[in-house]
Amino acid sequence: MMDSPPILAAEYVTKRFRKDSGLFARGEDVTALDDVGIVLAAGETLALVGESGSGKSTLARVLMRLVRADDGRVLFRGTDIARLRGADLMAFRRAVQMVFQDPFASLNPRLSVGRIVAEPLAIHGIGDRAERRKRVAAALESVGLAAADAGRAPHAFSGGQRQRIAIARALIAEPEAIVLDEPMSALDVTVQRQILGLLNDLKVSHRLAYLFITHDLGVARALADRVAVMHRGHIVETGAAEAVFGSPVDPYTARLLAAIPVLGAGRRTGGAP
């Protein structure tokens, strides 16, 4: 598995944003990502942790080619995504899916659930009407919803159910990797656990790689094979989950571990699981 090029890799990625400040003053640049490198191999779950504002979401957007990096490059199976065109670009768009943080904002309110979930098939021209309906039903069932839910509108669903819909939309294209940008932070704690369980099951059944962005170390620990810690636009520490959580090298990671209350906080003192 390690021989073939990784699904996604960021190399020396830098991204600056210009802060708008007033009508005449030229805004200063804010560096959201500074020389960032990460690798996501097939089938693995990489947790990207860090406090809010550390650049996690910006990195996700750069990886998805939603935002262009100012410097460095992102490789999809070894090819720079900025150079992807036509069929190659569509292959990337199919193989790497994204689930957003706020399930109330990430679904078009004017479409039925069925059309929302079927959209990747429509975009990529996969299947006819009947085929798509069958696939939508399967995708909805695989995330714990009913096939009949396809006829409803997103507003009829709770936050957790909406996130399931968003996950079904990501699954339907049969991706190899899913970038999950804080997929549970908008949800209640009990719902978070259910989604966590669902993601864990899907990872195995669909052989998925996850780039799991979170500020919740408990969640990262429960799901991740490897962890990358981000601080002010830098990756300060990367390593196997047990190693990072058990004996953090970087002082920021240690502070993060000490500062954030995690799910099942009692277990944390016991060292590496």
Next chain:
Amino acid sequence: MNRGLLTFIAARVVQTAIVLLLMSLAVYLLIGLMPGDPVDLMIAGDPRLTPDDILRLRAVYGLDQPLWSRYIAWLGAALSGDLGASRLYARPVLDVMGPFFLNTCVLMSVSFALSVIVAVPLGVWAARRPGSIADRAANAFAFAGISMPVFWLGLVLIIVFSVLLSWLPASGTGRGGGGAFDAVRHLMLPVITLTIHETGVLLRYVRSAMIETLRQDFVRAIRAKGASAGWVLWRHALPNAMLPVITIVALSFGGLFSGALVTETIFAYPGMGRMIYDSVMGNDFNLALAGLLIATVLTLAANLAADLLYAWLDPRIRIGGAR
């Protein structure tokens, strides 16, 4: 249609009727307070009238009654469908108003359709890249359209296209012998005047609604799935952005009507604007009242239509019920 929607419609219709009643009272009182009445004009026109004649004439027109009782009498007649006769034209008000109303409808609907056809694609195009040259150009055009007063724009167009270039007629409808082509030629300048103004207003709303929508996560999600820019704009962003735009469009209908009144006066176009102006100047109370009330009805109807359209387009009402 569900029960809630029907209740909503019924409530809005009742509301509209009440507003209309209040408007009729206000307009009637205002016209009654205007200095001079039809008999004063008759006196000015015929110096041989004796004081007895004048009293008799006032009694014939009901002008010896106090204002409020005149209003009650007018309202009773109006509710039974009789809006009275026009003094200037010596014909029933509705007969007089028909052709004027039709002319205004033609002017308004053509301008309105054109402004939608121009403003929606232009607004979407501008919103694609806020701050780009395309966006700035669209913005400049919109601001020019909003800022130029209709009467000034109309005059400039007359000077350029009628006086200097002699391409288009400056006034009238051209109906009555000139054929369809001539009628269209006569419509062009008034329509262009109104359209430029209306397009400016509409363009601003379409642009800002689109920019707002394009910032949302679901648009980002669709782009991440590989959708093309056109797919995102037309299939996802525009339908969502149109919701607030439709409300604005319907609400601006009243503005379009008053703009039409000004435009008609400048181009000597025989529409409602000209008719209302002439009837007020000629102390033709019944005609002025009917004209102003029709304007009110149109505005209220447009607002009602906006509400209903909004309710119909709102996915929370349109697709599926509660879970």
